[in-house]
Amino acid sequence: MKTYSVVVTKVINAPTAHVYRLVSDMNHHRNFLPKEFAKLEIVQGGIGAGTVTRAHMNAMGSKVVYTLTVTEPEPGRVMRETDEAAGVDTFWTFTPVDGGARCELHLETKFRPKPGLMGFLERLLTPAIRGVYSRELDLLDAYARKTPIAS
Numbered sequence: 001m002k003t004y005s006v007v008v009t010k011v012i013n014a015p016t017a018h019v020y021r022l023v024s025d026m027n028h029h030r031n032f033l034p035k036e037f038a039k040l041e042i043v044q045g046g047i048g049a050g051t052v053t054r055a056h057m058n059a060m061g062s063k064v065v066y067t068l069t070v071t072e073p074e075p076g077r078v079m080r081e082t083d084e085a086a087g088v089d090t091f092w093t094f095t096p097v098d099g100g101a102r103c104e105l106h107l108e109t110k111f112r113p114k115p116g117l118m119g120f121l122e123r124l125l126t127p128a129i130r131g132v133y134s135r136e137l138d139l140l141d142a143y144a145r146k147t148p149i150a151s
Contacts, residue, residue: 014144087112
């Protein structure tokens, strides 16, 4: 089945392991979501694989709720959030920079397009979603620098 994707990459000015911990811990994750995410509910778990969240989004006048299940295909390196019903699959890929002192974070969401006019309109909004993700990574960068590193 065809998909389209939204991709952003940013170097986060914090150690890779710290960034991974913040992204995979939903109690931290909710602290760097941009305003388009109205709410992030933890349904099950809360840290890493097996976590299920409900992400409430307001984008372009539409309200959408995604039920996301977290897996860790490569713990410490790749985290995945999937809503199979909605056809949304997000990969967070963490690559050490400067010996792990900083982290290149690659965020990619693949969407299964809706049929017809709705699918066409969704694809037109892709640049706006990219902006939401860019803001999320900017907020993560600031949050990671001010949040104490776990020992």
